[in-house]
Amino acid sequence: MEKPVTSPERASARTLVGKCQCGAVHYAVADEFVYAANCHCANCRRATGSAFKPFAGIARDKLRITSGADHLMIFGDDDGHDARCQACGSLLYSVVRDGAFVHVAMGTLVDDPAIRPSKHIFVGSKAPWFTITDDLPQYAAHAEATASAGGPAS
Ligand SMILES: [Zn+2]
Numbered sequence: 001m002e003k004p005v006t007s008p009e010r011a012s013a014r015t016l017v018g019k020c021q022c023g024a025v026h027y028a029v030a031d032e033f034v035y036a037a038n039c040h041c042a043n044c045r046r047a048t049g050s051a052f053k054p055f056a057g058i059a060r061d062k063l064r065i066t067s068g069a070d071h072l073m074i075f076g077d078d079d080g081h082d083a084r085c086q087a088c089g090s091l092l093y094s095v096v097r098d099g100a101f102v103h104v105a106m107g108t109l110v111d112d113p114a115i116r117p118s119k120h121i122f123v124g125s126k127a128p129w130f131t132i133t134d135d136l137p138q139y140a141a142h143a144e145a146t147a148s149a150g151g152p153a154s
């Protein structure tokens, strides 16, 4: 019997579908997110109109627009921008880290990803009217920066 091409840890690799509110834009992304977090920074709050933005990060080339690319509204430049549907305004993903990664707005995923947000970041600028009630680690700003300065804020 022929051996599977994928290694066991990659055997579950699959493609997730996501879309905007009106359905004009659809994307496909590999279920291989490297990290996921809830960002409480003011930009993410305003971009989503929410207390925080749950997002998942992955290499940019693992996401592709499968329909409605001509409906994308780009806010920013090629190496760093938010991508929305220009018809309904849904924030679909952000291109970050000099264009190398995308942060998928997890609320636009149709399928359930393997990853879960594992921390709260930019809690230092969180909305005062919102209380974090879970036990995930909290960081005042970027997790990396805070971690090197002594671990999660509490
Ligand atoms: Zn739309």
Ligand SMILES: [Zn+2]
Residues within 6 Å of the ligand: 039, 040, 041, 042, 043, 044, 045, 053, 122
């Ligand atoms: Zn943010």
